[in-house]
Amino acid sequence: MMTLKQSRRLQSVLLGTLSWAIAALVFFPIFWMVLTSFKTEIDAFATPPQFIFTPTLENYLHIQERSDYFHFAWNSILISFSATILCLLIAVPAAYSMAFFETKRTKSTLLWMLSTKMLPPVGVLMPIYLLAKMFGLLDTRFALIVIYTLINLPIVVWMIYTYFKDIPGEILEASRLDGATTAQEIFRVLVPICKGGLASTALLSLILCWNEAFWSLNLTSSNAAPLTALIASYSSPEGLFWAKLSAVSTLACAPILIFGWISQKQLVRGLSFGAVK
Amino acid sequence: MANLSIRNLQKGFDGHAIIKGIDLDVKDREFVVFVGPSGCGKSTLLRLIAGLEDVTAGTIELDGRDITQVTPAKRDLAMVFQTYALYPHMTVRKNLSFALDLAGRKKDDIEAKVSEAARILELGPLLERKPKQLSGGQRQRVAIGRAIVRNPKIFLFDEPLSNLDAALRVQTRLELSRLHKELQATMIYVTHDQVEAMTLADKVVVLNGGKVEQVGSPLELYHHPANLFVAGFLGTPKMGFLKGKISRVDAAGCEVELDAGTRITLPFGNAHMSIGNPVTLGIRPEHLNIAKDGDCILQVTADVSERLGSDTYCHVRTQSGEALTMRIRGDLASNYGETLRLHLDSAHCHLFDAQGLVIAKALSVAA
Numbered sequence: 001m002m003t004l005k006q007s008r009r010l011q012s013v014l015l016g017t018l019s020w021a022i023a024a025l026v027f028f029p030i031f032w033m034v035l036t037s038f039k040t041e042i043d044a045f046a047t048p049p050q051f052i053f054t055p056t057l058e059n060y061l062h063i064q065e066r067s068d069y070f071h072f073a074w075n076s077i078l079i080s081f082s083a084t085i086l087c088l089l090i091a092v093p094a095a096y097s098m099a100f101f102e103t104k105r106t107k108s109t110l111l112w113m114l115s116t117k118m119l120p121p122v123g124v125l126m127p128i129y130l131l132a133k134m135f136g137l138l139d140t141r142f143a144l145i146v147i148y149t150l151i152n153l154p155i156v157v158w159m160i161y162t163y164f165k166d167i168p169g170e171i172l173e174a175s176r177l178d179g180a181t182t183a184q185e186i187f188r189v190l191v192p193i194c195k196g197g198l199a200s201t202a203l204l205s206l207i208l209c210w211n212e213a214f215w216s217l218n219l220t221s222s223n224a225a226p227l228t229a230l231i232a233s234y235s236s237p238e239g240l241f242w243a244k245l246s247a248v249s250t251l252a253c254a255p256i257l258i259f260g261w262i263s264q265k266q267l268v269r270g271l272s273f274g275a276v277k
Numbered sequence: 278m279a280n281l282s283i284r285n286l287q288k289g290f291d292g293h294a295i296i297k298g299i300d301l302d303v304k305d306r307e308f309v310v311f312v313g314p315s316g317c318g319k320s321t322l323l324r325l326i327a328g329l330e331d332v333t334a335g336t337i338e339l340d341g342r343d344i345t346q347v348t349p350a351k352r353d354l355a356m357v358f359q360t361y362a363l364y365p366h367m368t369v370r371k372n373l374s375f376a377l378d379l380a381g382r383k384k385d386d387i388e389a390k391v392s393e394a395a396r397i398l399e400l401g402p403l404l405e406r407k408p409k410q411l412s413g414g415q416r417q418r419v420a421i422g423r424a425i426v427r428n429p430k431i432f433l434f435d436e437p438l439s440n441l442d443a444a445l446r447v448q449t450r451l452e453l454s455r456l457h458k459e460l461q462a463t464m465i466y467v468t469h470d471q472v473e474a475m476t477l478a479d480k481v482v483v484l485n486g487g488k489v490e491q492v493g494s495p496l497e498l499y500h501h502p503a504n505l506f507v508a509g510f511l512g513t514p515k516m517g518f519l520k521g522k523i524s525r526v527d528a529a530g531c532e533v534e535l536d537a538g539t540r541i542t543l544p545f546g547n548a549h550m551s552i553g554n555p556v557t558l559g560i561r562p563e564h565l566n567i568a569k570d571g572d573c574i575l576q577v578t579a580d581v582s583e584r585l586g587s588d589t590y591c592h593v594r595t596q597s598g599e600a601l602t603m604r605i606r607g608d609l610a611s612n613y614g615e616t617l618r619l620h621l622d623s624a625h626c627h628l629f630d631a632q633g634l635v636i637a638k639a640l641s642v643a644a
Contacts, residue, residue, distance in 0.1 A: 170362035173329050178376035178427070179350040192366040 030253070037247035044242040059247035067230060069251060076226035077255070079141050080209035083148035084202055090149070091156040092198075096186055098157075099164035100172060110161065113154040121151070121214050132219055141224045144216060148209045156205055163197030164190065203263055210256045227252035278340055279305050279430035279463040281326070286335035288321055288487075295321050297487040298335070303431070303465060303480075308457050311467045312474040313484035314510070319467045320435055322484070326465065327356050327433055339430060355424035356433040359440060361416045363408040369419050370404040376427050394422040397459070414445045421453075425460070434466040438473065450476060471511050475499070483507050505633035508559050514590055516559045516627070517601035523554045530638075533558060533628070537595035539575050541621055545628040545636045556636070559627035562590065562604035568620040575619045577601065579611040593617060 002010070036044050038055040063069060098106050128147070129138075137143035167190065175189045191198060213228040220229055234241065234248045281303040288296040296318045303309050311319040324330045326337060328349035336345045344352050355376075363372050373394055377387045395401045398418045408416055417437060424432050434453075438446045454477055457464055468474055474481050475495040483490040483498065483506070490510075491503040502508035508516050525532035530544040533556055541558070568574045577593035580600070589609040593601050603619065611617065628636040 168360060168362065170358045170360055171364065173327075173349075174356070174358060174362040174423075175364070175375070176329070177327060177349045177354065177356050178423075179379045181350075184379060189364060193364070195366075 033246045033253075034250050035246075036243055037250045039243050039246075041241055041243045044246070059243045060251070062244060063234075063248050063251065067233070069230070072225060072227045072230040073251075073255065075141060075224055076210055076228075076252075079144045079148065079224075079226055080206050082141075082145045083152065083209045084205040086145065086149045087152050087156050087205055088160075088198070088202060091153060091160050091201075092186065092191065094157050095160035095164050096190065099161050099167075100169055110158065113157060117151075117154050125218060128215075129218065137219075139220045139223045139225075143219055144224060144226070147215050147219070148212060151212075151215075152205050152208055155208075156201055159201045159204070160194070160198065163194045163201075167193055199263065203260060207256060207260065279303075280340055281431060281463070281465075282338040283326070284336045284338075286322070286325060286337065287333045288318075288325055288330060289333045295487050296325065296333075299487075299489055301482060301489065301492070303463060306461055306463055308454075308464045308466065308477055308479045309482060310474040310478035310480070311465065311482050311484055312469065312471060312510075313490075315469055317484040318487040319469075319484050323356075323433055323435055323465060323467045326431075327354055328352050329356075353430045354433055355427045355429035355431075356435065357417075357420045357424055357437045359436040361408075361420040361440075363416055363419055363423075365408050368405050368407055369400060369411070369422075372408070372419055373400075373404075373422050373426050376423070390426045390428075394425045397425065397456070398422045413441055414449065417441065417449060421456070430463065432462055432464040434464065436468055437466075438468070439470075453477060471513065475511070481511075483510060485510075501635075502559075502627065503635055505557060505559070505629050508627055508629070508635075512561060514562045514602040514604065516561050517565070517599070519558045519560070519595065519599055519601070520597070521556055521558055523550060523552055523556060526550055526552060531628075535575075536597040537575055537577075537599060538597070539621075541623055541626070543623055543626055543628055544638055546638075547636055549630075550636065555631050557629040557633070558621075559629060560601070560621055561625065562602040564622040564625040565601065565603040566620045566622070567603075567605070567609075568618040575621060577617050577619055579613060579615045579617050581613060582609065582611050584608055584610075591617075593619070 035051075037059055038057070039050070039053055040056055040058065043050055043053045098110065132138050132143050171193070172185055172189060175185050180188065210226075211228065213232065216226050216228050217232055220226070231245070231248050231252050234245045281301075283299055283301040286296055286299045286301075287294065299322065311322060313319050321330060325332055328344070328347060332345050336343055338344065339352065339354075364375065367375065370391060373391045374387045377390060382390075391404075395404060398421060400415075400418055400422055403411060403415060403419070408419065411419065417440075420437070437453075438449055441449060450473060453466075456462075457477075466473070466477060478495050480492060481495050481498050482492050485506050491498055491507045493501075498507060499511055502511065502516075505518070509518070519535050519537050521533045521535035521537075523531050524534040524540065526546060528546075530542060531546050531550060532540055532542045534540050535558065543558075575595065577595050580592040580594055582592065583590040586608070587606075589605045589607070591603045591605060591609060591611055593603060595601065601619075630636055
């Protein structure tokens with residue numbers, strides 16, 4: 001017969017093992033991608049798959065020779081950060097008015113905004129392509145910044161709205177009585193209180209922009225092409241070169257992974273910060 | 278100076294009237310308490326004064342200046358909220374100085390004001406803490422401090438003690454009363470707790486269903502309620518009510534035949550009163566006694582008793598099923614279901630007509 005203490009211990013060991021197993025499963029493709037990037041093309045194709053091999057940097061050198069990685073990376077950084085900042089600048093006041101000045105139509109407006117995400121992007125490819133062409137915006141960063149801002153806006157507004165909803169209106173009323181204008185109310189009271197939530201929203205928007213491939217492939221060619229376009233350029237024309245494709249993918253993922261990993265610690269601190277009452 | 282004058286104030290939400298035409302004057306340095314059951318509109322009235330809600334109709338004037346459409350920031354009022362509403366990301370010092378900072382005051386001036394408020398409320402050692410590091414009572418003091426630094430014309434309090442435990446509530450109530458005397462400030466205070474209303478107020482405003490039922494000093498309202506609602510709302514335990522009919526009217530008053538099975542002669546009367554009129558007799562628990570002999574004997578059945586040591590609250594039921602509470606000084610042992618004979622002190626009875634309005638003393642008695 002197991003004692004209560006033993007059964008609790010067993011339960012925690014089982015749950016721990018399960019968490020590790022799920023984490024390993026999720027992480028495995030990334031691990032395999034990084035591993036493959038250090039193999040020769042022959043090792044990469046070998047069956048059964050090889051775990052022990054002589055690592056090489058030839059794939060990375062090849063990529064640096066063939067394409068200007070930093071040009072694509074700079075485009076990705078510029079587009080993702082600009083779109084995220086623009087998105088937050090629009091979403092914060094929008095969420096503020098929806099959370100604190102709710103009308104009969106607020107709920108349906110929010111649902112409608114989210115419903116636009118259900119439309120397959122390819123459905124509006126023609127009109128957007130033609131509009132971009134008409135305004136001379138094909139292969140420009142500006143076009144991608146505007147489009148990324150708009151496609152992420154519904155999710156960003158929703159997330160910020162839920163964070164704002166948790167803030168008691170009385171805190172804002174107190175600031176209004178203290179003499180704060182609407183802008184001061186938002187930027188000196190509301191935003192600092194919600195900074196953890198706003199930071200995680202910004203990170204999500206950054207990741208979504210960084211990984212977006214449909215519009216970047218269709219609206220850019222070289223000048224404004226971000227890293228997703230660089231990966232795509234390695235996928236087909238010369239047949240499948242797994243090792244090189246893995247190397248370019250690793251290079252594309254690395255910045256956002258490192259950024260996410262660093263800010264994660266800040267985020268946890270931000271989210272657990274501040275009591276309302 | 279701070280004289281507030283409210284005229285025919287109305288407020289509706291989605292077509293439902295919440296405040297139904299209120300006229301009220303608050304004089305300089307007065308401590309006014311709005312009291313009433315939940316949903317009576319007392320908090321809405323306070324929020325209308327603060328400017329946190331838009332007025333549907335009517336005017337609010339502060340020292341002769343119409344502030345009905347003025348933004349909250351420009352009304353020169355400060356409010357203490359039920360949930361304290363401190364800024365969680367700021368230290369106590371920043372919480373106190375925020376309003377002065379927004380107003381663009383000089384640093385030395387801000388420092389002096391914050392130190393003064395901290396001294397009055399004994400917040401000195403807490404100035405560098407965040408709100409989450411404070412106890413409920415300390416947060417409440419910071420919320421009051423935030424109002425003090427602004428030196429407003431009127432302090433508004435929205436049920437500020439309801440989140441505190443019983444002991445702290447009594448202590449903070451006394452502190453507030455002391456603060457009012459020290460600051461010589463005008464204060465408007467909302468509560469549903471009649472003990473707070475009775476102990477703090479210079480003037481009590483009893484609200485019900487968005488209307489003012491009666492305005493007056495606490496004891497005036499206690500001893501001379503204008504209607505059944507005020508009579509039943511103020512006082513713990515509640516005033517007891519007995520239904521009956523007028524059976525005789527003369528110059529000295531009237532005789533009421535109670536449904537509970539007794540007749541009582543009362544010194545009340547007015548020109549509209551006639552035999553057969555339905556009336557309600559009100560009597561406070563302290564004016565009911567165990568009968569020795571004489572008139573006005575009411576036969577009742579004892580329900581449960583609450584023996585507090587200093588007093589005994591004896592709950593009884595009349596033959597017609599009406600519940601009364603008797604308050605006896607000291608201890609009284611009564612058995613559940615026992616028949617008791619009570620004496621009604623006619624000098625302390627209140628009489629209300631069919632509309633629930635008080636019937637005044639008869640002219641010959643009043644003279």
